[in-house]
Amino acid sequence: MVVAEQWYEQREVGDGVVLLTEPHVHSWARCNIWYVRGRDRDFLVDSGSGLRPLAPALPRIAGQPVIAVATHIHFDHVGALHEFPLRCAHRAEAMHYASMPDRETLAPVFRGLENPVTALPHAGWRPQDYRVEPAPIDSTLEDGALIDLGDRQLTVLHLPGHSPGSIGFLDERNGILFSGDALYDGELLDELERSDIESYVRTMERLRSLDIRIGHGGHCASFDRARKDVLVDEYLAGRRRQGCPGS
Ligand SMILES: [Zn+2]
């Protein structure tokens, strides 16, 4: 297998938001990395697998500070977090970031994939050596906290269910939701070891009520408000069917 020349792909999606992805990473483990430009500071939502340095690939103006957040602690969202000096995550998972235990990051899932990458991040790379670098959290986030980029503000939404510390970010003025793995336009995972279906149902009910223009999820394509409502309703209908057959 050859070493990849370029690791990250990036694309402007409007509203001063850039999407970065890792095309050589297995589609299961390929998360959306969102870079949000602000007047005084920029905002990084998730950081990918960490197989190659992310910071030099960001479309960043020299000297602009970056607040790096993790929507949750799974390996595909926190791999490059250690590269950024200002790191935030939800309180319910923040204590694990200093050691990044396999049980929390689910890194063994990646090590166990048959073809985790389609090109090597660097010569001699082996999947069995994959680890998530520790990235102690500087600032823990709570539901309702406000992240101020100068000309735009993001509100932290605690969206547990996929994992206990799953969070999203709402740019209310621009109608943009960053929803992490709580909501994306693909198969949602609510049966992982730390998942909780009851919490997920409450999270979905909360997401149902949000008035957004666009949602940028942790995986898959972005969605508008109507599609968001369909995704939420599908999840809730499926869980109701399972919980109460015949209803
Ligand atoms: Zn996840």
Ligand SMILES: [Zn+2]
């Ligand atoms: Zn994910």
